Amino acid sequence: MVGLNSKSVLGPLRRVVATAQNGLEVVRLGGLETDLTTSPFEIVERAPMYRLRRYFPDTDPGETGPPIVLVPPMMMSAGVYDVTRDQGAVGILHEMGLDPWVVDFGEPDAQDGGWGRNLADHIIALSEIVDHVHRHTGKDVHLSGYSQGGMFAYQAAAYRQSRNIASLITFGSPVDTLAALPFGIPAGIATWGADFLADHVFNRLAVTGWMARTGFQLLDPVKTLKSRVDFLLQLHDREALLPREQQRRFLATEGWVGWSGPAVAELLKQFVVHNRMMSGGFVIKDQAVTLASITCPVLAFVGEVDDIGQPQAVRGITQAAPRADVYESTLRAGHFGLVVGSVAANHTWPTTGEFVQWIEQGGTRPARVERMPQGPYPEDETGVSMSNRIIHTVASVAEVGVGVTKGISDLASGALRGTFELSGEAARALPRLARLNQIQPHTKISLSALLAEQRRKAPAGECFLFDNRVHTYEAVNIRIDNVVRGLISVGVRPAAHVGILMETRPSALAAIAALSRLGAVAVMLPPGGDIATAVKLGNVDRIITDPENVQEVLAAGRPVLVLGGGDARGLSVDSAHDVIDLEQIDPTTVSLPGWYRPDPGIARELAFIIFAESGGRLEAKQITNYRWALSAFGTASAADLDRGDTVYCLAPLHHSSSLLATIGGAMAGGSRIALSRGLDPARFVEEIHRYGVTVVSYTWSMMRQILDEDLLLLDGTHPVRLFIGSGMPPGLWKRTTEAFDPAQILEFYASTEGDVILANVAGSKIGCKGRPLPGSARVRLAAYDPLSGRILENEDGFVRECADDEVGLLLGRAGFNADLSGGAMRGLFEAGDSWIPTENLFRRDSDGDYWLVDHKNTVISTLRGPVFTAPIVDALSSVSRVDLAVAYAVGEAPFQLAVAAVTCLPGRNFRAAELAETLDHLDFDARPDIVHVVDEIAVGSSFRPNPAVLAAAGLPAPGPRTWYLDSETQSYKRLTKAVAAQLMPTRMGTGSR
Template sequence: MPPTPDAVSAALKTATSYVLNAVEVLRFGGLQTDEDPSPFEIVARRPMFRLRRYYPPSAANAELDGAGEGADAQPRPPIVLVPPMMISADVWDVSPSTSAVAALHEAGMDPWVIDFGAPDIEAGGLERTLTDHVIAVSDAVDLVTTATGRAVHLGGYSQGGMFCYQAAAYRRSRDLESLVTFGSPVDWRGHAPLGIPEEVVVTIARIVADYVFADRPLPGWLASTAFRLLDPIKTARSQVDFLRQLHDRDALLGHERQRRFIGGEGFVAWSGPAIVDMMRQVIIQNRMMVGGFVVGEHVVSLADITCPVLAVLGEVDEIGVPAGVRKIASVAPGAEVYEFSVRAGHFGLVVGSTAASQTWPTVAAWMGWREGTGPRPDGIAEVEPGAVVDSSPTKAIMLAADGAVQVAGLGIGAVRGVGKLAVGTLKATRAVGHQALHAAPRLIRLGQIQPRTRISFARIMTERARNQPDDACFLFSDRVHTFSAVDTRITNVVKGLIAVGVRQGDHIGVLMETRPSALVAMAALSRLGAVAVLLPPSQSLPELLRLSSVTDVVTDPEHASKVSEAGARALVLGGGSERDLPADLDAGVVDLEQIDPETVELPRWYRPDPGRAGDLAFVFFSRSTGIWQTKLVTNHRWALSAFGTASAARLSSESTVYCLSPLHHPSGLLTAVGGAVAGGSRIALSRGFDPATFDEEVRRYGVTVVTYTWAMMRELVRQPAPPRRSHQTITLFMGSGMPRGLWRRVLDRYPGTRVLEFYAGTEADVVLANLSNSKPGARGRPLPGTSEVRLVDVDPDSGAITAGPDGFAIPSEVDAPGVLLTRPRLGVDASVRQLRGVFRPGDTWVSTSDLFERDRDGDFWILGAASAVVHTAHGPVYPVQVADALGDLPEVDLAVLYEVPGADGPVAVLAATLWGSDPISAADIGGALASVPPAARPDLVHVVSDIPVTNWYRPDAGGFASRGLPKAGTRTWVLDADTGGYVRLTKAVREGLVPPTS
């Protein structure tokens, strides 16, 4: 049957409309809608942005570039809206029917929008960084606050919401009534788009940061294409639907501006530096989660956010994954966090019919509620920090009824499946060789060091400044010091030292509080080739200066007068705004800060970083039995500890090492600072260990590794854990000397962490490390690349090395005491006493003078220093062994062994403090010390009110020893020789232990 005239006419009309509309699309890029955008005025212009005010009350408020005088008396609550970097500010006003600014204005709000412009046509736009955007948001808040005279609500879409979080943390929530974010993930690394595994996300981010956008931007057309490719099926379906309806102009006009926006008109270029910064801070280092986010010269944490937060999330959003969006509750424990869930994808949260009907009415109601002018809006729910949710909305997509959406879900699932398959091999490789992969270059470098190899603290700092100049080196007082800036400062201090007569090889004292200038001083002396003599803050300063033959001391203003009074020349460095030096300095004080480095002419003998492996680099002091002794550390020994620490702790540029160890203690410079520098990690410095502020500083700096010495963490675990603790960033505690009982308490307070206990000789080429969490108290095994070690038998009475019939030393058996020997890798070192012919003629070994046992697995357990062993009539008693055994009791805090004279020779006394109010009994003590061989148990055990610690938190028993035998009573027990247990000490028994007097 032939078509009717009406059908033919309709077909021709449809074809004609199709052709006409197609020509219009080809000519203009889309259909002309004749829709007018919402009215706005640009009220401020800055290099980074233009500030739009929509529906302005009058033209009189057109510019705020002057003094900002006058305040808008309009009662409408202001909200500042922030777009993502690669999407134009028009996202807030795509079309009249879905316009965010129109909807908010109609609801009684005062909408403002930040317009970053198009970076590729803005002056310097392609050089913009992440910091530039965050500070721009903060500046805009100040402008709006000035104009309106009130705190503002701050809202951001996608990455714009991330800017809002970062700016709020940067401002410590000042002048912010609330935050509203739309599809803005906080954990983009752990909850990536399409459920891509974390390993793949980080790998891609590294490639993007290091090779793709290191020197080029992301064009707007590519940003648009990438956005659409995130959901290729939906994009293709939209294009097909558009072509099928191209004849029906009226059906298309309602969505035309939205289609053109997504199709490319709404996308702008993304500057390369900003991309690189985002890849590194947000994804690779995960700074929004762990803290330590760098904004210019400041370091911030999202834990600094205290204003209320409303996180709007899409149930089927595969870009701002709901689980990653909800993480704001975990990292901002001081904020009330709410969520509003919308059945929409990423773009549909802010543009489209769903946004018009759900998002904007709820946001307006939220603002009214926070302003106190309306009730709490329906549909919002408070988010707890530990909220758990499916990591990806794909499940929701698969359950959707619409067949096409099901297909899209299957497509996304396939993409995810490919991603998981691709990362399978990577996971297996990491599981087998992760540690070796990261440690190999450092260990190879250690193995290549020879006596004349140029290696030093300053040389490694130079390498860091060359390879990662813009990375943070020090974090101190919420300020960031980059490797490049620190390197420049070191060079300037070198010029100052040369100007006052310091030469290569000179021994120069360093007496400073823990601060960046202290490390700069040490690095400057290393760069100069001088020896840094690290002086502890002590009343014995004159004695230490004589002992080390030091006449010049680099010091901070706080110690300048003490140095001068002790007879040395004080070279004052640092102090910042707290400097307090008189204008007329005496001859014993030189202010290095007053020397202009530009005027210093470097002498011909100067060569930067001349230090070789065999050269002396540092001198430390230790005090044993009341006598000060010097400990000499070569560049090789510093490198051994530094690279060994970095390898064992897996330190990298993602790590932040919290340096709590005093810098005058070997573990401070060799382990904490050395390991961080060798690993390219950030060093967070504290003015002093303060348990009350520990958790706050850890969150702010994003600390992943905490250093300690001896019982330092004891005061920390006494503090109650925060009731609503944020996301835990610490993964590792590392140091030396932690008592075994304290070790367990640290792990209880910080579950999921581990303790890395080191033993590193300052004068011996040995580094032991306990890489396992299964053996608290063990010192572990020698690190690869370090020197060979042996345990040899010693005489139980004299402590001397026992020789066999052939005259050579006798290796210790498993679980038997022995002194630890190490073979120098670089040959004979005159700075320490050598042992020759130990195992064969002519061999060379060095004694650590520390006693150990080695278990069947090959792990070493320290018993104590040979000088601290108490040689009783029934055998030697080892201080660490008995203190750790008694410390295994949950009621015991610290324990320390000391020697007092007795009637039949030395008496071994173990003093202990209690943890809490529960007492201990003789049975408790006997049970705890049952693991110690009977001959090695202490003669007496008593409870004391306090055990003092040294400046580096080592338990000090000197005061107890001077008091003699403890008194008899209910808190003192004596060893029963017959049973091996303990009974209460009576006066009669005590009298039998008292030595005869003349």
């Protein structure tokens, strides 16, 4: 009995003593002393940004295997790969015959300028390390990284375009950061929070090591609590604790280093707010980079219960890097368990070694390596499955007796996500619309003023991209001011009309903005046309051009100012001509005159003159500052543009779509502008990925040339979400949305007279122009006789408004800022009202959406009445075999014939049966008299199909590719010579059917 009592007392007593002894050791030394060792290494390269470790340096160079470079996250020490020799990454990989190297970014506070490091510094450093290892070993490098270190590896490989990189291996490294955020955080809340932190916190504050440790422990408080409780409960049992002591000490105290504020801010901006690892267009040292440049094999380790690098976010690499062969290896592990601990020792590192050997030697793919499934993934997939999350978390909670369950808020967070995103769109749109409503005739507003406003908000913000270079608002502002000084030095003053004829390039944008900053008028001369006529219509007194167009503008007989062209300018002009090279003027020597005030433009003043062809004649269209602002803010609202967007200016700058919608909308939305040198399919595909283009501008048939090419990288891998522009034919609309699924089309109609802007925001009615944008002019359709050109009145003398589906002239209500001197009409619908007529005829359907039916000057006058061209073109272009379609008149009014011409897609032939089917929905009197297939339809500089050449050729020749409308059968038949003779229109009306 006494022995039993002694045993029952001594056991707990020994436990208390052991606990006290071990606890004292932990307090004094930070942990328990172990006999475990780490692997040997030497520092082979030192630089301000890093130390490069080569492990097992005594290994004979001739016996080393493939080099693998391991990159730690920015907040974790390099020791993460060598917690213990027997279970650490470098030890296991060395035993498998690999040559392990580890990057040590060190403690920022221990390095000169360490707290000022930015994200690009890390990527450039990593690129240098790849070069160094390649030189040292003579072999291509297997580049790998954990968590953010894997993100670095992806970015460096993209920056180098995979040069000297044998493969990429990442562990829990997110790519599509917004697809599956930690713990189901809604994307809208995350981007808002990251944006705020980047702009207002990390631009002033760095993250110390203890802050990083605490933050990551709070990301999984249950696991942190469990590990601490486990440690305390086993503190008496030294043998049980020793195997995991190195890992515990590393994660609890030793493994964490600080983050520099600029690097964190840039990471949040580029890869959370804008998600540019996914879309492309992230910036490294003023260079636009995309993961689509990665061509080497990729292996991504996916933790099934990783709530930080969630599976769906990690698997975004398949879409972001479509040229790479992407593999994955999945394991039931959390974020830390991917690289540290027994699971990593048994799965992660052996599989990594096997993958490297497979890449080097070929043979059978490792058993635990699978092809990564292609995205995109269903929206209800959060990455970590609900079952995995609940099982993993409940098990952890149960072990420490905490009766809570993580992950039950997914349904609520999903609803919150949708609500937040909708409110986010409203939060962006409402201030823009309110600002429009506040603009009065005397309000200061202009292109240059809006650009200066964005520069004040974010001087280092990215304004535009061109030739793979990123130009900040600050740099662009300096360039504009320098051009302004040059213009002042040669006598340009406010209100002067200055022509611009330039290729799409930064200098052209600088010239436009400089004229706006001066308060002068930019007259956008169309290339390849009648420049002399445009100069006369625009009242141009001098012309700004680039070296490529000097000879063309000299014929206009005006002084020429040459700007831009880069190093290879090749400017050679006869001294007899009045040509001044603005690039030779030193802006520092120009004194600003007393009259100069930057950005003096007010809403009612003329800002631009653009040109359009009507009936074969060139017409000048005047654009006020208010009209430009209306398009800018309207586009930004309709397209929901923000700082996360990159808008691709594919259309030429002289076109209204570029100047008003693309450039204007991007500036109003704070979006980046990507300028392209021109329409080239290969360049298009490369640049939309490299720049991370989310919105593409177009005009008319522009996208046709892109789609006609055999393009790669478009099968769901592109970043484009929206196309914006005007005039896209219905058939091309369908082809574009199919090729660029899930991107949508936002079709605009913007009158050059008045302030009418229509937009098909929903995109559900292909070919429709939509409804008036908020802030634009109120519209009405006036009853109109297209043959006489008269507006029709009712018995009261007021203009009759059209009923649904009746064709009429589109009118815009004249607002405060309207120029009433250019054909405004008063007293139309009520006494004293003012309306500005457009030049276009529309119909309004029963839903209130507007459809363009014709320009008032191109209506065809036939014996049976007016025939409108747009419905014919829309019907024919919707045929799957048709490439382009036009409709035009042959003969003299009122005996004109309505003729339609089509071209076919390569390898496709147009059939008469399709012709009858597609035109059946048009009334008989609205159909073309003749339809013929032609080899080519001319396209103008704005990519608008032009029937002028075909119309000048007269009646199409009879043959197997020409059909006429038979009035008796109301069907189309092949045109013969006999029928053609009967159809020939004459002034005397003797032509018959």
